[in-house]
Amino acid sequence: MFAHIVWLVLRKDFTVEVRSLEIAYTTLFFAISCVLVFAFALVQEGRAPVGGAAGILWIAVAFAGTLALGRTFERERQAETLRALLLAPAARPAVYLGKLLGIVALLTAAEIVLVPLVALLFQASLLAHPVWLALILLTGTVGFAAVGTLFAAMLIRARSRDVLLPVLLYPITVPVIIAGVRATGVLLEPELDVGLLQVWLALLVCFDVVFVTLALWTFEPLMTE
């Protein structure tokens, strides 16, 4: 039953998105513009700053993620569909989980485009260890989106929500960004330090577990009017 509701929410978001592809296209284009701005600013005489690629990849993910979170819930607000979703006889945590999976899928799609672009523009060997990179990106994205989905959902009723979302989100997701950037930085070293990589990945997984649990636990009281 729980898994079924998660699936239904995810499928609803997917169906709505496929009809217009509005959020997917705008998020992707925004992320690409971000990377280009950094490339103009930081790549000088054909040389990229050492280790800059890891940071820029994560900044682009964080910025694009904020935009996608805001847009996803703005659509629910305009159509008054979130209220319908909350009125439905469905477990609130399942609704949250469905929304979270939708955001993670969207950001993963953006990352598939971003990684080769950053690797190309910053001459970084990001694709040298694809499995490790996929693991880092997935755990990092889940952590960022877990906090982001809850905050974006609860801000739906607040005034000046567009500004408040990044203001609330970035200080809380700093550990994810630090761990993501450091772990990606390890991949760019000439010698792969697997021990250090596992430390950062373990931290990311712990963060994911704690924040998803906390969000599932507080989604109910936070979304009750």
Add this chain to the structure above:
Amino acid sequence: MPSWFTPLAALCALMFATAPILIAQAPYESTMGLVQKIFYVHLPSAWMFLLAAITCGIASLRYLFRGDPRQDRLAWAAAELAVLFGVLTLVTGPLWARKAWGVWWQWDVRLTSSLMGWMVAVAYLLLRRYGGPGSDKLAAGLALFGIVNVPFVYISVNYWRTIHPTTNVVPTLPTSFGVPLWFSAVTFLLLFVLLLRMRVRLEEQRARVDALYLSMDS
């Protein structure tokens, strides 16, 4: 105001007047000299910052699940004090660090986690101020996430170089340094309690005025 408020305020004022004398008479630390005296302000304000953050977190948790408006007022007052004592900590720290470490700022565990904690407190106040109706619950959720976040910031930065003095400095202090430190800490604690009480009272009165307006309308 409760009956203890005025005597305690007088005592706090007296202690604030005495503290500089005690601090001035404390011996100079052998390597750092005069600049070490910032420590008598920095450490107590850092402790009060931590105390305010913990108070805000616990009060928020209780408000979120029990819905008691008194806890909400306490959380708001504590968040404001966290910002206040956080500023004191974050200003006195770099002043000392410039002399002791040669740099104003270092991305060290304590510095980064304090800064992030302070930013969460500021975000809390921004949300309450500009979030509109219903932002009390949202702010409580933010405070909860902020409290849980601290260990993660701590661990994630701990893999970088740490140069901040560790917690075992305090128990090993000689008496000549310990007396002004603890005196200063008690003074700050009194200030914390007084400010918290005043701020909660302001919110209580606002709530009463709101309730009166509502009863007039009906």
